Amino acid sequence: PFNTESKPVALKDTDLFKPLKVGNTTVLNRVVLPPLTRMRAHYPGNVPNRDWTLEYYDQRSKRPGTMLITEGVFPSAKAGGYDNAPGIWTEEQMVEWKKIFDKIHENESFVWPQLWVLGREADPLSLARDGLRYDSASDNVWRTKEAEEEAKKAGIEQHGITKDEIKQYIKDYVQGARNSIKCGADGIEIHAANGYLLNQFLDPVSNKRTDEYGGSIKNRACFTLEVVDALVDAIGEDKVGIRLAPYNTNGDMSGSWDPTVFAHYAYVLGKLEKRAQAGKRLAFVHIFEPRVSNPWDNEGDGAYNGGTTDYVYSIWKGVVIRTGNLAIHPEIAKEFLKQPNTLLGYGRYFISNPDLVDRLEKGLPLNLYDRPRFYAMPDKGYIDYPTYDEAIKMGWG
């Protein structure tokens, strides 16, 4: 069925359909498929689903010149800890990703895998089973009481990683980036948002370190910036993007609760802009808007209305991707598009509308999504959403 709540507005005459240079690519529309975990990878092996995932990305890259960021992808086994999320560290994983990236390029679209390291958001049982550490910025700064009990039941402590282990993770990111480029990707996105490992270092609620990676905004940003520099060295600044979520509460991060957390993002953006002015400008900065503070919330719930991320443009002068609850708010999308160099990520409604780009262009009604099937195994709610024409033929609307 179609969403009947919001009146669709044709965006074809806005900047959403003007080309823009992003790294070494030139997108022909500024709609972005943002990183969406779908939990369909094969276990064991963390291999992209051989039956469905090629179809899933093929459907969403049909409109030539569209930018896709993949679901979060683990650069190594210890970076993971979700059985049904994919990696890009083994040959069998890379074989599948190469087919997917080739298909996206066949559709004349672009693909940027998101490199994802879970830290304390991992499933401790999965890590204990595989004899892997349960890592974060600090020892035993638990997300919740339940998480603490679950980990202790699994007999696994939460480990504040050492400086050598930080260096090893940086090598993992580099390996993941190299593998992505080898499989044909146009670049990668560093995941520094949503409560995962880099966010656990950025946020004082989870980072209680007393070494040079904790204790101040500068120190808490150090790991993220070291990853940026290592990846720029390895694959070039025009193939590196980064995702930040200043207001995110997912993974029990501070969000807006601690007003000093917001300043961390201004600092990171400032350091990225200084690198840009020295000749190393990243391909993009991807901002998760306060309109979504947690991906589990229903549309519009959990939005933080006490502030915006407009200040990003005061600091960062490169390409910006803004994602968060835009599909049924075309008026906000139009507002965002008034800023230069801006692309818009559409998450949940790109799940349920494979032809979302066409629908946004023409102002066509949108298929509702089936939330219980966001992170479930079967192909239902993954590759069976109809295009607009298919939906009309099926009598929708």
Ligand SMILES: COC(=O)/C=C(\C#N)c1ccc(F)cc1
């Ligand atoms: C991949 O990047 C993410 O941020 C993923 C999630 C978030 N937030 C996410 C959401 C739901 C899940 F079941 C697993 C990961």
